Amino acid sequence: MIIGLVKGVGETPNDFEFVTSDISKMSIGDFVTLEYEGMEIVSRITDCRPITDYPPIMYSNPEISPSEIALILGDEEKELYLVTATILGYYDEERGEFINPRIIPPQGARVKYASEELLVKCLNRKTSRIGTAHVGYMLTRRDIEVPVYLDVSAITSEHLCILASTGSGKSYLAGVIVEELLSPKNMASVLIFDPHGEYHTLTEMMSKNEFSSEWYSPQVEVIPPEKIKIRFSELEVSDISASLPEMSERMEMLLRRAYERIANEPIITRAMLKKAIEEIANEKPEMSNTASALLWRINRSFEQSRIFDDFEHLSLQRLFSPGKCTILDLSTMGDWEQQMVALIVLRKLLYARMATEKGIAKGENYLPYPVFVILEEAHRFAPRSGESKAISIIRRILAEGRKFGIGMCLISQRPSKIDGDVLSQCMTSVIMRIVNPSDQESIRTSVESVGREVLKELPGLTKGQAIVSGRAVNTTVMIKVRERVTSHGGESKNAPEEWRKYLENKRKEETLPPIEEDIPVLRS
Amino acid sequence: MEIGVIIGSESHMKYVVKVFKENEVKEVPKPEDCSLGKFVKIGEKIVGIISNTTIIDPDYGRRIYGNVEELKMFIPDYLDEREKLLSVVAIGTKERQGVISSTPFVGDTVRLMEKNEIKSFHEVDGKLRISYLPYLYEEPLYDAIVSEIVEELSSIFPERKSVLEGVRKMAIWQRMKEVYK
Structure with missing residues (x-):
């Protein structure tokens, strides 16, 4: 269906403008086609504005449209619109993509509304059942679902x-x-x-x-x-270090040395790491304060959190x-x-x-x-x-x-x-x-x-x-x-309804009469 | 009602009409019959609209004392030569609005149009149309003429009064825009 004629190029060589009187189909984001040089060029509508420039005074009576006044004055032409569209190109079925011909559409070229069949074919990379996810329908086509x-x-x-x-x-x-x-x-x-x-x-x-x-x-x-568990040995020493708050250089060093001692064990538990730290502190009494501080941090981060376990994991x-x-x-x-x-x-x-x-x-x-x-x-x-x-x-x-x-x-x-x-x-x-x-x-x-x-x-x-x-x-x-087959688990709460329901239930429990429906109007 | 006769033209569209005086017609047109915006018929076919009025005093304002009867008796030519002239813009024929193809000629009678004639002239396919305003736009009294047209047509097409009011507003606005630009 021809809906307009090309007026000229737009702001960039990829844009063109066409004039139409059929605004009903001019949704931003929809697609039109034009044929030139033997190609069917698909373009996306990016802008649409009226070019019939009625004087502002013709809008002074909200009950009378300017076109009604214009009609009386003998202007029987429909209102015209200047539509801007961006050229996507012709659809190469073999390559499965649009190819821009890099040729400016000639003035007066006929612009058609893109058919649903063409859109299904060229918008989607795949239309076969295998390997596709049908997420919805084109917003701008209301009559036929694309x-x-x-x-x-x-x-x-x-x-x-x-x-x-x-x-x-x-x-x-x-x-x-x-x-x-x-x-x-x-x-x-x-x-x-x-x-x-x-x-x-x-x-x-x-x-x-x-x-x-x-x-x-x-x-x-x-x-x-409660069932999500991280096995402690899945953590690298850098993970442990980064998870402990306000670590000093001495603590960092102590942690790494302790970890090195147990690194080759098939499973590393929190107790093993703490024991290795204590051993080093015993060997070097000057590290005992650092060790205490480090152990306190390990307890705080890894013992109090329920996600860490010495054996269980996903x-x-x-x-x-x-x-x-x-x-x-x-x-x-x-x-x-x-x-x-x-x-x-x-x-x-x-x-x-x-x-x-x-x-x-x-x-x-x-x-x-x-x-x-x-x-x-x-x-x-x-x-x-x-x-x-x-x-x-x-x-x-x-x-x-x-x-x-x-x-x-x-x-x-x-x-x-x-x-x-x-x-x-x-x-x-x-x-x-x-x-x-x-x-x-x-x-x-x-x-x-x-x-x-x-x-x-x-x-x-x-x-x-x-x-x-x-x-x-x-x-x-x-x-x-598209509509979900399963129900949606993230619906917003209707707070006023839930507050009311709560109080109604409470009154029922207390065997009080139901809430009066006659709600007073608040005035300032 | 006949109000005058064509005595000349300024262009293909604009004609000069001399208004009938006493002794020229049975019923002498009153000033309101020759006012701005009146629809007139020139000859049998051409439809026009009064767009301006001029008067001529051959004695350039010299005061001549005496009553009318005395003046008629002693200087009849003086009274004969005082004229009221109308500018009439041709806006179509009785069949259609627009530029006329055959023009009126000197001596053609000009008469006021009846309501039913005005109605039929403005109905195109059963709908109200005023497509001749562009031919009046150059007239110095354009906005006043449109106001008169709207007044007249509102009485004939009362159901379109609010749209006609829009036409009137637009004419005034156009003129204001020109004056204050």
């Missing part, structure tokens, strides 16, 4: 970030992605670090037919905080397996404990995958399949400023994980608080409503795939709407997230 699929191999090798302000639906979307990853078409191995304990509803996948095939059914395991085989989603519920842990869990699990994972790929893995280190890790509240684990035990391993996985089959999904409501290097390694981004200017700026500088025109759209998105860009799709596209 599905948008993420290329699962792209997000699991080159990482993904989901950025949105609170209440925009980012954990809902993460749930959708996990559903897709665990469905029979992907059968992925997924681990979720869940600081709010809101992913437990994904266990519903095990009982829903949508996720099962003849021989496949996904497994979902929620590991509660094996990689329990955490990772194709067709399994493991959820680490970190909800009752402090920041330091959450970071330590992330550090140890991710480090073990990286080393295991490296060893497996090199063919030198043994026992628990043998992990012969790629994995996908979802890190909720990523700014807690990889902050831009402040300390985090896990940041260096996260940086390393994001930089090197692709080679070893470790994909990460970072989720955050404060992109400005996430380490810039970490964010810039996520080659696919799903960005939802973000109003805060510093967060927008952070996205602009750190997320490679996000263009200027996308940033303009961020404040205008509503709950459940997102902008997907980067390697997992062929071009930036605005979507409405």
Whole structure:
């Protein structure tokens, strides 16, 4: 369907302007095509503004539209709009990408509304069932649903970030992605670090037919905080040192010497380390004060925290397996404990995958399949400023994980608080409503795939709407997230309703009459 | 009601009309019949609008004492030569609004249009249209003429009064913008 004619080039040679009278289809972010030089060029609408310049006085009566007055005056032309579009190029099916012809569209070229069939084909890198994650539908097409699929191999090798302000639906979307990853078409191995304990509803996948095939059914395991254990011997001496507060040089030296004494033991316990420290103090009485201070710190950090155990731990085989989603519920842990869990699990994972790929893995280190890790509240684990035990391993996985089959999904409501290097390694981004200017700026500088025109759209998105860009799709596209099959575990609380319910129950218990419905109006 | 006769033109669109005086017609037009913004018909087909008025005094204001009867008797030419002239802009034919193709000629009679004629001239496919305002825009009294048109049409098309009011406001605003620019 022809909707307009090209007027000329826009601000850059990649932009062009066309004139149309059909505003109904001119959604920012939607796609049009034009044919020239034998190619069907796909372009994205980036701006639309009226060019019928009515005098301001024609807007003086809110009940009469300027076009009504213009019509009486004999202007029977429809209102015209100047639309700016950015050329993506023609879609090369063999290469599966857009190729910009670098030819300026001729004036007067006919602009068509891109057909749904073309969009399904050219927006998505893959449309086959295997290896795709159906995350939603094009936001700008309301009449016919145009599905948008993420290329699962792209997000699991080159990482993904989901950025949105609170209440925009980012954990809902993460749930959708996990559903897709665990469905029979992907059968992925997924681990979720869940600081709010809101992913437990994904266990519903095990009982829903949508996720099962003849021989496949996904497994979902929620590991509660009290069952999350780090074996003390999984800590390196540098981890122990970094976890102890206000360490002096003498304490540092003493710790390393004590650790060296027991380093070759198959299992290192806290008692063994403390004993080694005491032995050194006995041998060198001048170290006894340092030893006491060091032992006090070790007790404080490693004995009082419930996550450390001398023998128990989370094996990689329990955490990772194709067709399994493991959820680490970190909800009752402090920041330091959450970071330590992330550090140890991710480090073990990286080393295991490296060893497996090199063919030198043994026992628990043998992990012969790629994995996908979802890190909720990523700014807690990889902050831009402040300390985090896990940041260096996260940086390393994001930089090197692709080679070893470790994909990460970072989720955050404060992109400005996430380490810039970490964010810039996520080659696919799903960005939802973000109003805060510093967060927008952070996205602009750190997320490679996000263009200027996308940033303009961020404040205008509503709950459940997102902008997907980067390697997992062929071009930036605005979507409405599809409905989840499982229920959402992170719904906001309706506080007034819950307060009222609480008091009503209390009155029932005290056999008092119910609360009067006639609520008085407060006046100042 | 006949109000005058074409005596000349300033352009293809603009004509000079001499207003009838006593003895020229049975019913002499009153001043309000020749006021700004009145729709007139020139000859049988052409529709025009009064856009300006001028008067001529051949004696350049010399005072001549005496009552009208005496003046008629002693200096009849003086009274005959005093004239009221109207500028009329042709705004279409009875079939359509727009530039006219065949022009009126000297001697063509000019008469006021009836309400039903004004209504039919302004109805295009059953809808109110005023597409001739651009031809009036150069007139010095453009905003006042539009006000009069709006007044007249509001009485004929009362349901479009608020849209017509928008047209009036726009004309005033356009003129103000020019005056105070």
